[in-house]
Amino acid sequence: MQKTDFFISYTEADKKWATWIASVLEANDKTTYLMAWDFKPGDNFVKNMHDALRNCERFIAVLSARYMGKVYCQAEWTAAFTRDPSSEKGLFIPIRIDDYQPEGLLAPIIYVDLFGVEESEAKERLMQITEKGIPRTKPGFPGTKKPRFPGQLPFNNIPYTKNHHFTGRKEILNELMGFLKPGESNPNSIVLCGMGAVGKTQIALAYALNNGYLYDTIWWVNAEYTIALLNSYQDLLLQKGIIKKNISYEESDILQSIWGWMSQQPNWLFIYDNAESEKELAKYLPRSNTGHILITSKSPEWRNVEKIKVDVFQPQEAVDFFSSFKLEQSIDDAKKLAKELGYLPLALDQAAAYMLENDKSYQEYTDLFKKYRLVLFENVEYKSISYEQTVATTWNISLDKINKSAKQLLKLFAFLAPDHIHKDMFLQSSEYLPEPLASVVRDELKFDETTRDLTRYSLIQTDKGQFRIHRLLQEVIRQSLKDKVQWFHHCVGILYKLFSYGQYDMETWDICARLMPHVQSVLTHEELKTETEEIAGLYAAGAQWLHHTAQYEESLEWHKKALAIREQVLGPDHP
The missing domain is CATH 3.40.50.10140 (Toll/interleukin-1 receptor homology (TIR) domain)
Structure with missing residues (x-):
């Protein structure tokens, strides 16, 4: 040799x-x-x-x-x-x-x-690794074209430019690379699922840009609506010369043509962005396994496709994301702001854009957010370049799609603590709920369907009979309510019935420990309070639990509030 x-x-x-x-x-x-x-x-x-x-x-x-x-x-x-x-x-x-x-x-x-x-x-x-002589062209490997530079994207229609602030998500990207292996077809399909604003599309984009050299074609499909999906297919067929312009084609013709093209072409990646559900997308997916399928969806209900769950940033990922904007300020302040925004990628992106444009520090933006809340995210001038929607609009799209009882349940969630919302809270206090939700919670099958309507769009997450909701989504819901006082009092009624402290009854201790975060969350909405016996009772019971847990100063304050409300409701001379 x-x-x-x-x-x-x-x-x-x-x-x-x-x-x-x-x-x-x-x-x-x-x-x-x-x-x-x-x-x-x-x-x-x-x-x-x-x-x-x-x-x-x-x-x-x-x-x-x-x-x-x-x-x-x-x-x-x-x-x-x-x-x-x-x-x-x-x-x-x-x-x-x-x-x-x-x-x-x-x-x-x-x-x-x-x-x-x-x-x-x-x-x-x-x-640089070799001495440069006079360049001369040698013939390539017989029968081949000059190799395409792998760092250059193949034939594609990717609608987004590279996000230079994309950080973190290495575990998810490594999982994608582990599943989507060149030349292997099992599995050849994977879905990134999670609530709106967590950056599923950005992860799909990063995968496509980083691994473009593995593919001969990358095709981005808007999968939110059938007509948009078919248009994406038709665009590819037109560019490949398989169909002609200005001719109307039946859906079946488009599908047969695209499937035929896929079966004859190796090394393609089709990205189906923002798919509604597996049931609605399945009939349009490729029938051959000569390429890879990457799906993004709010729905976690995918049974025949490998799933990767996408959640909010980890705390360090959030700080690294802020750092990518060269906002050279206190890391501790960055951590506090990231926590205040619930580590939501879209919210962090919009916050960074505002701080850059207005020369604000992390602390100054945190103060602004505490004062103005979601108003900061409504200004389209600071809409993220990397995301098509604002924080509010990305969730409102999903909120418009759920049924009435699911909307009612979310309105209650908006006032409770965001974590550990127990399912049985609502069944045990159904008399304080409005219709149709009151009837729904008494029927286990209907209640399951209602909560499934919320998980279908990743508006909430469930785990062993408990629900979790993002704190910024709570803000979006509360802001949209025209009858905040009514929903506040529904929550007060639920907790008034369930929260009962007994000094020598240890069973009530577990109940109080579980419900106290919700009591505190509801009672923070001072602007909605109208003095009632239920609110006084909630303060009194809460005061007892605070005393039990050695929070004596706060316990005294709650006792005073309970007494003041009862004097106002019942009169100062009431026995």
């Missing part, structure tokens, strides 16, 4: 990167050894690999998360690494092609970074 300048080690998923790197090097009078070009059917793989490694001057590792996960790749790079462990001779050259950070033995080695750069810059960086 002849000596070669470079042995290029890669995993099959990164084949396009490997062939592009080889073509650039060979176009500059360097020789390469590449499995895609130099291995023939029937060859002894292990012997060829051994000989190639022994006869190469330098070793290139096409570095990605997928590469590091392959056993045979580990064998190749570790063998090459031992030839130059200190990297003094430059014999071992890692070339990074995705958002993977080298660890362990590879951490101190300087790599050539091709991730996220344009082709001209990538070529320039690549040529």
Whole structure:
């Protein structure tokens, strides 16, 4: 075997990167050894690999998360690494092609970074690893075209530009890469599900942009409405010359044509954005497994598709997101603001836009938010570039789709604490509920259907008979209410009936501990209070529980409030 300048080690998923790197090097009078070009059917793989490694001057590792996960790749790079462990001779050259950070033995080695750069810059960086001679063009591998630069997107209709503030979500992106493996079709479909404003579309976009080199076609489909979905299909067929302009086609014709095209084309990625439900989308999905399907949806009810649940940012992700805007201020203040906004990506994005435009600090924005609440998110001037909707409108779209009893239940949730809302609270106090909700909660099947209507759009989350709602969604609902006082008193009635403290009755202790956050949440709405015996009773019972938990000063304040209300309702001379 002849000596070669470079042995290029890669995993099959990164084949396009490997062939592009080889073509650039060979176009500059360097020789390469590449499995895609130099291995023939029937060859002894292990012997060829051994000989190639022994006869190469330098070793290139096409570095990605997928590469590091392959056993045979580990064998190749570790063998090459031992030839130059200190990297003094430059014999071992890692070339990074995705958002993977080298660890362990590879951490101190300087790599050539091709991730996220344009082709001209990538070529320039690549040529730094070798002496530049007079460029001459060598013929490519027989029968092939010049390899497309893998950092360049394939044929696509992606409607969004790269979000330079996209941060975090590495676990989700790694999960996507683990599921959607090139050349493998099981599974070939996955859905990102979660409530509005958590950034599902942005994650899908990041996956498409970071992994575009794996595909020959990436097609973005607006899956919210059938007509939009069919239009997306029709656009692809028109661009491929399969159908003609200015001709009306039946739905069945469009579907048969797109399915036929898909079955004959490998390596495509179709992204179905904002799908309503599995039932509505299923009839339009591809019938072949020659590509990958990525879906975003508010609904968690997907039974035949792998699911990844998308939630709000983790606290550190939220701080990192703020940091991407170069708002060089107190990290502690950033943490406080992120918590105040419930770590919701869209809210953080809008807040950052406002702070940049108006030169506000984290603390100043926090103070503004506490004063003006959702009003800050209504100004379209500060609408996020990365999101099509504002915080309020993204949820209002879903709120318009749920049934009446589900809307009534949400109105109650809007005044309670956002976490640990127990299902049995409503059954045990149904006399304080309005119709039709009162009748619904008494019928377990109907109540399940009502709560399912809310989870279908990820407006709430459920876990073992408990519900959870985002605090900003509570704000949106309260702001929309024309009859806030009525719904406030419904909540007071529920808690008045259920919250009962007995000093020597230990069963009531668990009940009080569970309900106290809801009592405190409801009673914070001072502006809605009209003095009633129920409110006085709630303050009195709450005061007893606060005393029980050694919160003596607050207990005294609540006793005073209970007494003042009773004097006003019953009169100062009432026994």
